[in-house]
Amino acid sequence: MSIKKLTKQDLTKLIDALLAGQKVIAPVAKGDRFDFAPLESADQIRLDYDVTLQPPKKCFQPTWETLLTFEVAGESKAVIDNEKFVLFGIHPYDLVALSQMDKIWSQDNCDVHYLTRRKNATIVAIDVVTPSKDGFASTMGTATVKDGFDCLLTDIGDGFVAQAATEKGEALLKKAAGAKDATAQDLQKRQQVWDKNKKGLNKHELKCGPEYLPKLLDRAYDHPVFAEKAETCFSCGSCTQVCPTCYCFNVQDDVNWDMKTGERQRAWDGCLLDGFTKVAGDHEFRKSREARFRHRIYRKGKYVPTKIGGQIACVGCGRCVSACLPDIANPVNIYNRLVEDLGIE
Ligand code: SF4
Ligand code: SF4
Numbered sequence: 001m002s003i004k005k006l007t008k009q010d011l012t013k014l015i016d017a018l019l020a021g022q023k024v025i026a027p028v029a030k031g032d033r034f035d036f037a038p039l040e041s042a043d044q045i046r047l048d049y050d051v052t053l054q055p056p057k058k059c060f061q062p063t064w065e066t067l068l069t070f071e072v073a074g075e076s077k078a079v080i081d082n083e084k085f086v087l088f089g090i091h092p093y094d095l096v097a098l099s100q101m102d103k104i105w106s107q108d109n110c111d112v113h114y115l116t117r118r119k120n121a122t123i124v125a126i127d128v129v130t131p132s133k134d135g136f137a138s139t140m141g142t143a144t145v146k147d148g149f150d151c152l153l154t155d156i157g158d159g160f161v162a163q164a165a166t167e168k169g170e171a172l173l174k175k176a177a178g179a180k181d182a183t184a185q186d187l188q189k190r191q192q193v194w195d196k197n198k199k200g201l202n203k204h205e206l207k208c209g210p211e212y213l214p215k216l217l218d219r220a221y222d223h224p225v226f227a228e229k230a231e232t233c234f235s236c237g238s239c240t241q242v243c244p245t246c247y248c249f250n251v252q253d254d255v256n257w258d259m260k261t262g263e264r265q266r267a268w269d270g271c272l273l274d275g276f277t278k279v280a281g282d283h284e285f286r287k288s289r290e291a292r293f294r295h296r297i298y299r300k301g302k303y304v305p306t307k308i309g310g311q312i313a314c315v316g317c318g319r320c321v322s323a324c325l326p327d328i329a330n331p332v333n334i335y336n337r338l339v340e341d342l343g344i345e
Contacts, residue, residue, distance in 0.1 A: 001056075001163070001164045001165055001166075001169070001170060001175055001336075002162075002163075002164045002170060002181075003161065003162070003163045003164075003181070003182045003187070004161070004162045004163075004164075004173055004179040004180065004181060004182055004247065005159055005160070005161055005162070005174060005179065005181070005182045005183070005186045006159055006160045006162050006176055006178070006179045006182050007158075007159045007161075007178070008159060009070070009178075010159070010176055010177070010178045011153075011159075011160055011175070011176075012042045012043070012174075012177055013176055013177060013178065014176040014177075015042035015045060015088070016030055016041075016042045016130060017175040017177075018037060018086050018088070018172070018174075019041070020118065022083075022084050022085055022086060023038055023084075023085040023086070024038065024039045024047045024085065024086045024088050025037065025038055025039070025045050025056075025085055025086070025087050025088065025091045026039050026087075026088040026089045027045065027047065027049040027052055028044045028045065028046055029044075029046050030053065032205035033052075033053050034046055034050070034052045034053065035052045035053045035054055036052050036054065036056050036058070036059065036087075038303070039088075039262030042271045044196050045088070045089065047089050047126055047153070047155065048129045048130050048131065048155075049089075049130065049132065050063075050089070050128075050130045050132035050133070050135075051091070051132035051135060051317060051319060051322075052094075053242070053319075053320060054241075054242060055094055055097065055242065055243065055317065055319065056087055056090050056094050056098065056214065056244070057094075057097065057098065057101055057244050057247070058116045059087055059117065059121065059147060060098070060105075060114050060118055060121070061101070061105075061114055061132055061177055061223060061247060061249070061268075062103065063080075063267065063268050064265065064267045064268075065081070065264065065266050065267075065273070066079045066111065066265055067079060067113060067251070067264045067265070067266050068264045069261065069263050070253075070261065070263070070264065070271045071260060071261055071263075072255060072259065072260050072261065072262065072336075073260070074307060076264075077134075078112070078225075079186065080112065080113065080116050081116065082120065083120060084120045084121075084122075084230060085120065085121055085122075085232075086120070086121070086122045086124060086171065086172070086202070086239070087121050087124065088124045089124060089126045089128070089153075090123060090124070090125050090149075090198075091125070091126065091127075091128050091137075091314055091317075092125060092127065092128070092137065092142055092143060092144050092145040093111070093135070093137040093140070093143065093146045093201075093244075093315040093317050094244050094317065095118065095123070095125050095145050095149060096142040096145060096148070096311075096313045096314070097244030097245045097313045097317070098123075098148065098261075099253070100304070100308050100311055100313060100315075101114070101150045101244075101245070101247060102244055102246060103117060103307070103309070104304075104308065105118075105247070106232070106294050107144075107307065108204075113266075117338065120337070122150050122168045122169070122172055123148070123149045123150050123151075123292050124150065124151045124152075124153060124169075124172065125145060125149035125152045125153065126152070126153040126154070126155070127144065127149070127152070127153070127154045127155065127193050127194065127197060128143070128192075128197055128201060129155050130315075131192065131200060131201050131203070132155075132203075132318050132322075133141040133203065133318070133322065134173050134203050134204070134318030134319075134321035134322045134330075135201050135202075135203055135316060135317060135318035135330055136195075136201070136202055136203055136204040136316040136319070137201040137202075137315065138197070138198055138199055138200065138202035138316070138317035139202050139204065139206045139210070139332070140204045140206070140210050140314060140315055141210060142199050142310065142315040142316055143197045143200075143201045143316075144197055144198055145199065146167060149165055149169070150164070150165060150166045150168040150169035150172065150299070151163065151164050151165065151168075151169035151172050151173060154164065154184060154190045154194075155193070156189035156190055156193065157339045158191065159186075161187065161189075161190045161208065162176065162179065163299050168235055176216075179223060179257075182198070186206050201316070203277040203318060204316075204318070204330060204333070206331070206332055206335060206336065207335075207339040207340070208313075208335070208339050208344055210312045211310065211312070212344065213300075213302065213312055214301060214302045214303035214305055214306070214310070214336065216338055216339065216342065217297075217298055217301050217338075218302075218304040218336045218343075220342060221294070221298075222339060223229045223335055223337075223341065223342070224343075225337045225338065226290050226293050226294040226297070226334075227290045228256070229293055229328040229334065230288070230292075230293040230294075230328075231289075231327040232289040232290040232326040232328055233272070233292075233293055233326065233328060234288045234325065234326065235273060235274050235289055236272070237270035237271055237272045237273040238320075238322050238323040238324060238325075239270075239272060239320035239323060239329040240270030240271060240273075240320075241268060241298065241323075242319035242320060242322075243269060243317075243319060243320055244315060244317055244319075245300070245304065245313040245314065245315060246270065246271075248269045248270060248271055249266050249267060249268055250266070250267055250268075250269040250307045251264060251266050252264075252265055252267075253263070269294050271286070271288050271292055272292050272293065272296060273292075273293075274287075274293070275329070295327075297318045297334050297335075299313065299333055300312065300313045301313075301314070301331070301335065312333050322345040
């Protein structure tokens with residue numbers, strides 16, 4: 001597969017060429033923050049972004065979507081979003097989260113809505129240029145990636161190294177008029193970026209290896225830290241709404257005014273919200289804030305890892321840390337407290 005060097009002008013022309021053929025979703029400025037949005041022109045793209053407000057999972061699991069339409073006394077018809085698109089500029093930690101979501105949505109009753117969007121996407125990753133104020137990808141081992149992308153870009157100062165990893169990535173690079181083969185010196189500069197990011201995206205540092213977290217949590221269920229932190233939790237759900245590895249949803253049927261037809265809709269939900277676990281008979285099996293708070297921490301460090309081959313379901317994006325008003329959501333602070341109190345066995 002090709003490894004090319006693109007000047008900044010080459011990259012702008014490449015994005016223009018992509019925009020001529022299909023939807024391109026990329027990081028753009030939203031006030032003084034950033035978010036993924038469909039590009040209208042190449043000059044909107046901000047590849048120097050620190051972290052986006054929402055994770056790119058929304059391109060595959062939208063905040064709200066119609067799953068099917070139905071006739072009350074008749075047939076139903078699946079609604080499938082089949083549009084091809086390029087997701088341009090996803091950071092390595094978000095790419096790791098996306099690969100985790102691929103495993104989750106492919107298990108058991110695999111989800112045709114997610115997997116169709118995934119099949120139709122071309123993924124262009126980019127190594128981080130500007131560390132975010134709360135990111136800790138280095139300590140989680142997600143600061144750089146070797147796979148999961150169709151093409152990987154690295155800003156090396158006087159341009160970008162672009163590495164194709166799949167046929168889709170190769171086809172994309174063919175549109176980069178003016179791109180030259182990367183030289184040994186370009187690759188050396190790329191390695192320097194990787195070395196820097198492996199250590200430097202580390203605003204919070206775990207006191208144990210992430211692979212130890214499931215074992216640590218085996219001994220922590222009744223630890224007082226969950227009640228202490230939950231004391232000031234608003235149950236606002238912000239920490240789950242911004243997380244690239246949270247995927248809980250609610251499904252509801254809406255019948256139209258004609259009382260004959262309707263839609264089945266799916267929307268994001270979150271385990272910190274009161275009512276998330278309410279079932280028939282008004283029974284709620286995680287009614288206390290403490291139980292919901294602990295569940296999120298266990299989900300990241302133990303429950304989801306058991307479903308996806310041991311990978312920890314926190315990639316260190318730091319979004320929950322920035323989003324939580326009472327400053328209690330940082331998983332590193334909680335895991336480190338458990339390490340301090342319970343030790344490493
Ligand atoms: S738990 Fe927080 S830091 Fe970890 S992936 Fe989710 S939002 Fe990012
Ligand atoms: S931990 Fe923070 S962000 Fe999460 S629900 Fe509680 S107050 Fe909201």
